[in-house]
Amino acid sequence: EVQLVESGGGLVQPGRSLKLSCAASGFTFSNYYMAWVRQAPTKGLEWVASITNSGGSTYYRDSVKGRFTISRDNAKSTLYLQMDSLRSEDTATYYCTRGFAYWGQGTLVTVSS
Amino acid sequence: DIQMTQSPASLSASLGETISIECRASEDIYSNLAWYQQKSGKSPQLLIYAANRLQDGVPSRFSGSGSGTQYSLKISGMQPEDEGDYFCLQGSKFPLTFGSGTKLEIK
Numbered sequence: 001e002v003q004l005v006e007s008g009g010g011l012v013q014p015g016r017s018l019k020l021s022c023a024a025s026g027f028t029f030s031n032y033y034m035a036w037v038r039q040a041p042t043k044g045l046e047w048v049a050s051i052t053n054s055g056g057s058t059y060y061r062d063s064v065k066g067r068f069t070i071s072r073d074n075a076k077s078t079l080y081l082q083m084d085s086l087r088s089e090d091t092a093t094y095y096c097t098r099g100f101a102y103w104g105q106g107t108l109v110t111v112s113s
Numbered sequence: 114d115i116q117m118t119q120s121p122a123s124l125s126a127s128l129g130e131t132i133s134i135e136c137r138a139s140e141d142i143y144s145n146l147a148w149y150q151q152k153s154g155k156s157p158q159l160l161i162y163a164a165n166r167l168q169d170g171v172p173s174r175f176s177g178s179g180s181g182t183q184y185s186l187k188i189s190g191m192q193p194e195d196e197g198d199y200f201c202l203q204g205s206k207f208p209l210t211f212g213s214g215t216k217l218e219i220k
Contacts, residue, residue, distance in 0.1 A: 035209075045149075045157065045200055047209040061208045095156055100147060100202060101168070103156040 002026040002102045006094065009107030012086055022079040022096030022104055029077035030054075033099055036070060036081050038092035039106075048094070049081065063089075086111045115139050115203050119212030125220040126191040134215045136201035138182045145205035148177055148186045152197040160199075161186060193219060 008020040020036070035050040049070040050059045058070050069082040079096055086109075093106040116139040126132045136146065144164035149157040159168045161177035164184055174189045188195055196219055201212040 044214045045151075045202070045211040047202075047211070050207075050209070059207050100204065101159050101162070103158075105156055 002098065004096045004098060004102060004104035006096050006104045006107040009094065009109045011110045011112065013113050014087060014111055016086055017082070017084045018086060018109060020081040020083065020094055020096075020107060020109070022081075024077045024079065024096075024098070027098070029072075030074040034070075034072060034079045035097050035100065036079075037095045037097055037100075037103075038090075038109075039095070040089075040092040043092075046092070051079070083109070088112065114208055115142060115206055115210050117201055117203055117210050117212040119201055119215060121215060122213065123216040123218070125218045126188075127220045128191055128193065130191045130220075131187065131189045132191060132217070133188075134186045134199055134201075134217075136179075136184045136186075136203075136212045138184070138203055138205075141181050142203045142205035144180055145203060146177070146179065146184045147202045147204065148175075149200045149202065150195075150197050151200065157200065188217075191219070 003025045005023045012018050036048040038046050038048050051070045055072045067085045071080045088111050091111050093108050095106045096104040118137045120135050146164045148161040151157045160171050160175050164179055165177045176187045178185055199215045203210050
Protein backbone atom coordinates (compact mmCIF):
# COMPACT_ATOMS: atom_id res chain seq x y z
CA GLU A 1 0.00 0.00 0.00
CA VAL A 2 1.32 3.41 -0.99
CA GLN A 3 1.82 5.65 2.03
CA LEU A 4 3.03 9.24 2.16
CA VAL A 5 3.47 10.83 5.57
CA GLU A 6 4.33 14.51 5.82
CA SER A 7 5.93 16.13 8.85
CA GLY A 8 7.69 19.32 9.86
CA GLY A 9 4.85 21.82 9.73
CA GLY A 10 4.14 24.32 12.46
CA LEU A 11 3.97 27.98 13.42
CA VAL A 12 6.87 30.10 12.15
CA GLN A 13 7.55 33.83 12.04
CA PRO A 14 7.75 35.70 8.74
CA GLY A 15 11.24 35.60 7.28
CA ARG A 16 12.17 32.38 9.06
CA SER A 17 12.72 28.90 7.63
CA LEU A 18 11.06 25.51 7.87
CA LYS A 19 11.83 22.13 6.33
CA LEU A 20 9.06 19.68 5.48
CA SER A 21 9.62 15.97 5.05
CA CYS A 22 7.54 13.30 3.36
CA ALA A 23 8.29 9.68 4.21
CA ALA A 24 7.23 7.30 1.46
CA SER A 25 6.56 3.58 1.69
CA GLY A 26 4.79 0.83 -0.22
CA PHE A 27 6.49 1.52 -3.56
CA THR A 28 9.92 1.99 -5.14
CA PHE A 29 10.43 5.67 -4.34
CA SER A 30 13.29 6.18 -6.80
CA ASN A 31 11.01 5.30 -9.74
CA TYR A 32 8.61 8.21 -9.35
CA TYR A 33 8.36 11.94 -9.84
CA MET A 34 7.23 13.65 -6.65
CA ALA A 35 5.67 17.00 -5.92
CA TRP A 36 4.42 19.36 -3.24
CA VAL A 37 0.97 20.96 -3.48
CA ARG A 38 -0.44 23.43 -0.96
CA GLN A 39 -3.86 24.61 0.06
CA ALA A 40 -4.42 27.82 1.98
CA PRO A 41 -7.25 27.68 4.57
CA THR A 42 -10.63 27.47 2.81
CA LYS A 43 -8.92 27.96 -0.58
CA GLY A 44 -8.15 25.85 -3.61
CA LEU A 45 -5.14 23.72 -4.47
CA GLU A 46 -1.87 25.24 -5.68
CA TRP A 47 1.09 23.37 -7.16
CA VAL A 48 4.34 24.35 -5.45
CA ALA A 49 7.22 22.26 -6.82
CA SER A 50 8.08 19.01 -8.59
CA ILE A 51 11.18 16.85 -8.79
CA THR A 52 12.15 14.08 -11.18
CA ASN A 53 12.76 10.54 -9.93
CA SER A 54 16.54 10.97 -9.89
CA GLY A 55 16.36 14.46 -8.42
CA GLY A 56 18.21 15.80 -11.43
CA SER A 57 15.52 18.28 -12.41
CA THR A 58 13.30 20.49 -10.29
CA TYR A 59 10.44 22.85 -11.10
CA TYR A 60 8.87 25.64 -9.03
CA ARG A 61 6.02 28.08 -9.19
CA ASP A 62 7.24 31.63 -9.58
CA SER A 63 6.09 32.80 -6.13
CA VAL A 64 8.41 30.33 -4.35
CA LYS A 65 11.33 30.30 -6.78
CA GLY A 66 14.52 31.27 -4.97
CA ARG A 67 12.92 30.73 -1.55
CA PHE A 68 11.87 27.04 -1.59
CA THR A 69 14.00 24.03 -2.49
CA ILE A 70 12.57 20.61 -3.29
CA SER A 71 14.88 17.65 -2.85
CA ARG A 72 14.82 13.93 -2.23
CA ASP A 73 16.85 11.16 -0.66
CA ASN A 74 16.09 8.01 -2.61
CA ALA A 75 18.05 5.87 -0.13
CA LYS A 76 15.73 7.04 2.64
CA SER A 77 12.57 7.17 0.46
CA THR A 78 12.01 10.72 1.64
CA LEU A 79 10.98 13.93 -0.10
CA TYR A 80 11.82 17.34 1.32
CA LEU A 81 10.76 20.95 0.96
CA GLN A 82 13.12 23.53 2.40
CA MET A 83 11.20 26.78 2.83
CA ASP A 84 13.19 29.96 3.46
CA SER A 85 12.13 33.61 3.79
CA LEU A 86 8.61 32.53 4.63
CA ARG A 87 5.74 34.94 4.07
CA SER A 88 2.22 35.08 5.47
CA GLU A 89 0.89 34.04 2.05
CA ASP A 90 2.76 30.73 2.40
CA THR A 91 0.35 29.73 5.17
CA ALA A 92 -1.26 26.50 3.97
CA THR A 93 -1.54 22.78 4.35
CA TYR A 94 1.29 21.24 2.34
CA TYR A 95 0.67 17.92 0.63
CA CYS A 96 3.25 15.53 -0.72
CA THR A 97 2.10 13.65 -3.81
CA ARG A 98 3.38 10.82 -5.97
CA GLY A 99 2.59 11.73 -9.50
CA PHE A 100 -0.58 13.50 -8.34
CA ALA A 101 -2.23 10.09 -7.95
CA TYR A 102 -1.34 9.42 -4.32
CA TRP A 103 -1.38 12.11 -1.65
CA GLY A 104 -0.30 12.36 1.95
CA GLN A 105 -2.54 13.68 4.71
CA GLY A 106 -0.83 17.07 4.68
CA THR A 107 1.07 19.17 7.20
CA LEU A 108 -0.04 22.66 8.22
CA VAL A 109 2.39 25.57 7.95
CA THR A 110 1.34 28.81 9.60
CA VAL A 111 3.46 31.90 9.00
CA SER A 112 2.61 34.56 11.53
CA SER A 113 4.26 36.85 14.04
CA ASP B 114 0.61 30.24 -17.44
CA ILE B 115 -2.34 28.06 -18.42
CA GLN B 116 -5.52 29.27 -16.73
CA MET B 117 -8.10 26.65 -15.77
CA THR B 118 -11.62 28.07 -15.58
CA GLN B 119 -13.88 25.71 -13.63
CA SER B 120 -17.66 25.91 -13.44
CA PRO B 121 -19.96 25.99 -11.65
CA ALA B 122 -18.47 27.18 -8.36
CA SER B 123 -21.20 25.35 -6.48
CA LEU B 124 -23.87 22.83 -7.30
CA SER B 125 -26.73 21.26 -5.42
CA ALA B 126 -28.03 17.93 -6.70
CA SER B 127 -30.69 15.42 -5.70
CA LEU B 128 -29.87 11.79 -5.05
CA GLY B 129 -29.76 9.91 -8.34
CA GLU B 130 -29.36 13.07 -10.40
CA THR B 131 -26.69 13.28 -13.12
CA ILE B 132 -24.40 16.29 -12.87
CA SER B 133 -21.53 17.76 -14.85
CA ILE B 134 -18.61 19.97 -13.93
CA GLU B 135 -16.61 21.79 -16.58
CA CYS B 136 -13.00 22.93 -16.88
CA ARG B 137 -11.84 25.15 -19.70
CA ALA B 138 -8.13 25.66 -20.33
CA SER B 139 -6.71 28.88 -21.74
CA GLU B 140 -4.80 26.81 -24.32
CA ASP B 141 -4.72 23.25 -25.62
CA ILE B 142 -3.64 20.85 -22.85
CA TYR B 143 -3.76 17.71 -25.01
CA SER B 144 -5.92 15.72 -22.57
CA ASN B 145 -3.40 16.18 -19.74
CA LEU B 146 -6.27 16.71 -17.33
CA ALA B 147 -7.13 15.06 -14.03
CA TRP B 148 -10.15 15.35 -11.74
CA TYR B 149 -10.07 15.14 -7.96
CA GLN B 150 -12.58 14.86 -5.16
CA GLN B 151 -11.75 16.37 -1.79
CA LYS B 152 -13.83 15.89 1.32
CA SER B 153 -13.67 18.27 4.24
CA GLY B 154 -10.38 17.96 6.13
CA LYS B 155 -9.06 15.25 3.82
CA SER B 156 -6.50 15.10 1.06
CA PRO B 157 -7.58 15.06 -2.62
CA GLN B 158 -8.51 11.73 -4.19
CA LEU B 159 -7.82 11.11 -7.88
CA LEU B 160 -10.94 10.21 -9.86
CA ILE B 161 -10.00 10.62 -13.51
CA TYR B 162 -6.66 11.02 -15.30
CA ALA B 163 -5.73 11.66 -18.93
CA ALA B 164 -9.13 13.32 -19.30
CA ASN B 165 -11.17 10.10 -19.43
CA ARG B 166 -9.30 7.27 -17.64
CA LEU B 167 -10.98 6.07 -14.45
CA GLN B 168 -8.60 5.62 -11.53
CA ASP B 169 -8.62 2.13 -9.99
CA GLY B 170 -11.24 1.78 -7.29
CA VAL B 171 -13.31 4.79 -8.37
CA PRO B 172 -17.01 3.99 -8.97
CA SER B 173 -18.05 3.78 -12.60
CA ARG B 174 -20.66 6.51 -12.13
CA PHE B 175 -17.75 8.94 -12.49
CA SER B 176 -16.62 9.67 -16.04
CA GLY B 177 -14.50 12.24 -17.80
CA SER B 178 -14.53 13.58 -21.32
CA GLY B 179 -13.13 16.33 -23.45
CA SER B 180 -10.17 17.37 -25.52
CA GLY B 181 -8.25 20.46 -26.50
CA THR B 182 -9.36 23.17 -24.11
CA GLN B 183 -12.73 21.83 -22.91
CA TYR B 184 -13.17 19.05 -20.32
CA SER B 185 -15.94 17.76 -18.14
CA LEU B 186 -16.55 15.43 -15.22
CA LYS B 187 -19.89 13.65 -15.05
CA ILE B 188 -21.45 11.88 -12.09
CA SER B 189 -24.24 9.61 -13.30
CA GLY B 190 -26.52 9.19 -10.33
CA MET B 191 -25.53 11.36 -7.39
CA GLN B 192 -24.86 9.44 -4.17
CA PRO B 193 -24.58 10.86 -0.61
CA GLU B 194 -20.87 10.07 -0.49
CA ASP B 195 -20.28 12.25 -3.56
CA GLU B 196 -20.67 15.44 -1.55
CA GLY B 197 -17.44 17.38 -1.50
CA ASP B 198 -15.19 19.67 -3.48
CA TYR B 199 -14.04 18.82 -6.98
CA PHE B 200 -10.96 20.18 -8.75
CA CYS B 201 -9.39 19.78 -12.15
CA LEU B 202 -5.62 19.84 -12.72
CA GLN B 203 -3.77 20.46 -15.97
CA GLY B 204 -0.49 18.60 -16.28
CA SER B 205 0.47 19.78 -19.74
CA LYS B 206 2.83 22.61 -18.89
CA PHE B 207 4.58 24.11 -15.88
CA PRO B 208 3.38 25.78 -13.76
CA LEU B 209 0.79 23.09 -13.22
CA THR B 210 -2.55 24.72 -12.48
CA PHE B 211 -5.75 23.68 -10.77
CA GLY B 212 -9.28 24.83 -11.39
CA SER B 213 -10.83 26.95 -8.65
CA GLY B 214 -13.07 24.12 -7.49
CA THR B 215 -16.74 23.12 -7.40
CA LYS B 216 -18.57 22.52 -4.15
CA LEU B 217 -21.12 19.74 -4.66
CA GLU B 218 -23.91 19.29 -2.13
CA ILE B 219 -26.97 17.13 -1.77
CA LYS B 220 -30.22 18.99 -2.35
